[in-house]
Amino acid sequence: METTKLTLRPSKDIIKLAHKMAKEENTSITQLFSSFIMSRRRSAVSKKRIPIGPLTKSITGIVKFPDDFDYKSEMGDILAEKYGLKK
Numbered sequence: 001m002e003t004t005k006l007t008l009r010p011s012k013d014i015i016k017l018a019h020k021m022a023k024e025e026n027t028s029i030t031q032l033f034s035s036f037i038m039s040r041r042r043s044a045v046s047k048k049r050i051p052i053g054p055l056t057k058s059i060t061g062i063v064k065f066p067d068d069f070d071y072k073s074e075m076g077d078i079l080a081e082k083y084g085l086k087k
Contacts, residue, residue, distance in 0.1 A: 003030075018032060
């Protein structure tokens with residue numbers, strides 16, 4: 001892959017931190033920056049919606065819950081029971 005020069009102007013503290021991180025990870029600041037950009041790109045791509053399949057669409061809305069239903073609490077109870085944890 002062809003590389004090109006890029007000039008950034010971070011604060012001295014950021015530069016020190018970048019040098020420290022690169023040293024800890026045994027890599028270059030350029031590679032750190034490249035990895036950061038690629039990870040942000042992958043994160044943005046993974047946030048795109050996955051199309052819903054026909055089976056899922058066909059069963060959507062079968063179960064109705066009350067407006068005050070707390071699914072997080074319910075899932076916590078189910079998992080606690082499954083793994084024998086006290087709640």
